[in-house]
Amino acid sequence: MKKLKEFIIEKAIFLSGSLSIIFVVLIFVFLVKEGVLFFKYVPPKDFLMGNNWYPLSTPEQFGMLPLILGSLLVTIGSMLISIPLGVACAFYIAEVVNPKFKDILKTGVELLAAIPSVVIGFVGMITLVPWVKSIFNLPTGLTALSGSIMLAFMAMPTIVSIAEDAITAVPRRYKEAALALGATHWQAMYKVIIVAAAPGIFAAVMLGVGRVIGETMAVMMITGNAAVIPHTFLEPVRTLTATIAAEMGESIRGSNHYYALFVVGIILFIITFIINFVADVFLHRIKK
Amino acid sequence: MNSRVSQKIAFTVLFLSALVTILPVLLIIVVIVKNGISAISWEFLTAAPTNGMRSGGIFPAIVGTFYLALGATAISLPLGVMGGIYLSEYSKDNMFTRILKLGIVNLAGVPSIVYGLFGLSLFVIYLKFGVSLISGCLTLAIMELPSIITATQAALHSVPRSFREVSLSLGATKWQTIRHSVLPHALPGIITGAVLSNARITGETAPILFTVAAFYLPHLPSSVLDQVMALPYHLYVISTQIPGISKSTTYGTALVLIVFTLSLNLFGIILRTYLRRQKKW
Numbered sequence: 001m002k003k004l005k006e007f008i009i010e011k012a013i014f015l016s017g018s019l020s021i022i023f024v025v026l027i028f029v030f031l032v033k034e035g036v037l038f039f040k041y042v043p044p045k046d047f048l049m050g051n052n053w054y055p056l057s058t059p060e061q062f063g064m065l066p067l068i069l070g071s072l073l074v075t076i077g078s079m080l081i082s083i084p085l086g087v088a089c090a091f092y093i094a095e096v097v098n099p100k101f102k103d104i105l106k107t108g109v110e111l112l113a114a115i116p117s118v119v120i121g122f123v124g125m126i127t128l129v130p131w132v133k134s135i136f137n138l139p140t141g142l143t144a145l146s147g148s149i150m151l152a153f154m155a156m157p158t159i160v161s162i163a164e165d166a167i168t169a170v171p172r173r174y175k176e177a178a179l180a181l182g183a184t185h186w187q188a189m190y191k192v193i194i195v196a197a198a199p200g201i202f203a204a205v206m207l208g209v210g211r212v213i214g215e216t217m218a219v220m221m222i223t224g225n226a227a228v229i230p231h232t233f234l235e236p237v238r239t240l241t242a243t244i245a246a247e248m249g250e251s252i253r254g255s256n257h258y259y260a261l262f263v264v265g266i267i268l269f270i271i272t273f274i275i276n277f278v279a280d281v282f283l284h285r286i287k288k
Numbered sequence: 289m290n291s292r293v294s295q296k297i298a299f300t301v302l303f304l305s306a307l308v309t310i311l312p313v314l315l316i317i318v319v320i321v322k323n324g325i326s327a328i329s330w331e332f333l334t335a336a337p338t339n340g341m342r343s344g345g346i347f348p349a350i351v352g353t354f355y356l357a358l359g360a361t362a363i364s365l366p367l368g369v370m371g372g373i374y375l376s377e378y379s380k381d382n383m384f385t386r387i388l389k390l391g392i393v394n395l396a397g398v399p400s401i402v403y404g405l406f407g408l409s410l411f412v413i414y415l416k417f418g419v420s421l422i423s424g425c426l427t428l429a430i431m432e433l434p435s436i437i438t439a440t441q442a443a444l445h446s447v448p449r450s451f452r453e454v455s456l457s458l459g460a461t462k463w464q465t466i467r468h469s470v471l472p473h474a475l476p477g478i479i480t481g482a483v484l485s486n487a488r489i490t491g492e493t494a495p496i497l498f499t500v501a502a503f504y505l506p507h508l509p510s511s512v513l514d515q516v517m518a519l520p521y522h523l524y525v526i527s528t529q530i531p532g533i534s535k536s537t538t539y540g541t542a543l544v545l546i547v548f549t550l551s552l553n554l555f556g557i558i559l560r561t562y563l564r565r566q567k568k569w
Contacts, residue, residue: 006463010378016367017374020391020437023430027398030409088305096299097306107557108310114553115316116491117400118520119542122527123316126535156309186295207397214399216494217520221528241401241494248408248498265405269398276397280390 031266038259047263053227053238055247055257062260064267066229070144070237073230074223075212077148078155083205085152086159090204093160094167095189106161113157121221124150129222136234142224145233150218155208162207162283166200167193199282206279210272216241240264317550320542327540336506341526342533346541351508352421352516353548356500357490359425359512364432365482371433372440372478377466396434400494403431407499422512424500428489435488439481443474480560487552491545493520519545 038047042062050063093105128149133141170193178188194201224236225246238246244261251257335345379385398406407427417423447470455469456462493501502515503525509516523541526533 006461009463013370013374013378016370017379017388019367019371020395020434021388023433024391024394024398026410027402027406030406030414031402033414034405034409085305085308088302089309092299092302092306096302103561105306105310108313110557111550111553112309112313114487114491114549115313116493116520116545116549118491118493118524119320119546120316122523122538122542123319125527127319153309153312160309184291184295186298187291190298210397214397214401216399216401217524221524241399244401244405245494245497248405253413262405262409265402269402272397272399272402273394276394277390280393 028266028269031262031269035259035262035266038256038263041256042260047260051229053243055251055260060256062256064240064264066227067238067240067243067264069229070223070227071213071239071241073144073233073237074147074151074219074239075209077144077233078151078212079205079209081149081152082155082159082208086156086204086208087163087201089156090160090163090167090201091189091194094164095185095193106164109157109160112153116217117154117215118217118221120150120154121218124218124222138234140224140236142222142236143234144223144230144237147219147223147237147239148233150222151212151215154215154218155212158211159204159208162204163197163201166197166204169200170196199285203279203282206275206282210275210279213275214241214268214272216245220245240268244268317546320539320546323535324539324541324543327534327536328543332540333544337504338506341504341522341530342537346519346522346544348505348508349517349519349522349541350544352500352502353490353519353545355421355509355516356424356428356496356518357486359421360428360432360489361482361486363425363429364436364485367429368433368436368482369440369478371437372444373466373471375437376441376444377462377470392434392437395430396438398431400431400492401497403427403495404497404499406430407495412499418513419498419500419515420513421500421509421516424496424516424518425512427495427499428492431492431495432485432489435485436478436481439485440474440478443477443481444470446477447473476559476563480556480563483552483556483559487549487556490552491520491549493518493524496521519548 047062047064048068049065050061051065052061052063053066054061089109093102093109097105124146128146129141131141132138132143132146136145174192174196175188178192179185183191219239220242223239223242225238225242226236227238227243228235230237244264247257248261251261332345333350334347336348337346338344375385375388379388404427407423411417411423411426412419417426451469451473452465455465460468496518500515500518501521502517505515505517519541523538523545526541527538
């Protein structure tokens, strides 16, 4: 009897253990299930390379290029801000700060991650957007720049905590050897430690990119939601995520528009899958 | 340049970077508290919205968010803990475990809006749950799963090997060992992980957009197949789609939401710090 009970428990544990794989597969299958019908009507080339996203006009046009470029622009902008800032912050926490304040700083970074994206979007809308508008003298402050700035802060917790782990994981003797040879602490940091921690920092950046590409609410509220090909940071853009969130509610179930939004979801899924895979490979390398 | 001077400059720059990273948190909190506190009243917290959501309270949204967070965690906690036990105690260093870990990493990295699409496709349409509390809870539960698995695995991992060896050498079976000698010591860590992941999903908007959230629903749900209002979605709606709403109402809603998530988070973080100090081995 006892044996049987234990057998059942262990099988249940194994099953729960496999759930993660099952769910990843399920997510993909159910996105494809809805999305695949789309390509019956629209050739993939028109979809990926088309310049116009007019899902509600007749004839409807589903050119995804403006959305891809919108996501790309916002991601590049936010990374330009958050990579230098985040890595510097990670170095400060790992190497420089008085240990007494270390926990406070780490808690602060964690709390930044805890603020819901809709709140960040709301605060950005009310504070940052009017500033951008008046500083650059624009017709609207809802621009790729505003989105990039807010997203940079949302990527920061990921970048800082993973980069900090990577820096802390660098063997002590590397630093000690550098110091013994007469290097200052700073020289040891930027000539020795950063090199040893590079794969981990790269993984941190990748995961930060993944975080930013997948971010939805804040982007939708701040970037202006104009599905046109952007030329500068000071124009409104629309990202892949915001398109799904904004249009799914008004699309008719079973219409081309509805299927198209699922295809956008599949593309997002594949992008983040690749990013996470690459980051994981680099993190795995450090552990060895 | 003198190397001491350049170190001074470099460290100042690093300090400023850390400051720029942390300050926005304080700034956001201060701005919301300062503008939102005047809206908070007994009526605001306990009444339904009225007048096209321009006045009245946010009670249905608070209750909806509470149900969603509780329901999601109730589903995800047992599955996540068992998944964590499998990874920490049973899994071998082989290809399957590699794939499993990759699965967890990817599940954690799936964009929140894609979870929304998935929930729509599987729960709302395929399983015919409709736009309902149960669809929302299940979607959020899957989203919460990877962080609970990871937290459980880490908590179990920190229990010393010798605990297991002693129990096994006394003739206990593998499951008895886990159940009585390992799990109790890992429990605080697991609870902390659950609190923190619960805090995270409380603020999620995108996954509930198409699976559960109601634009305006002034009464409380009577079954799991009902729609509910939720705080994050309500904040989105009133701040973008209701013209002429008073600023203090939106700030007040944002305030209630961040009090929800930040207090859960702070509780989790403090619990964790405290437990780390308590550890006897």
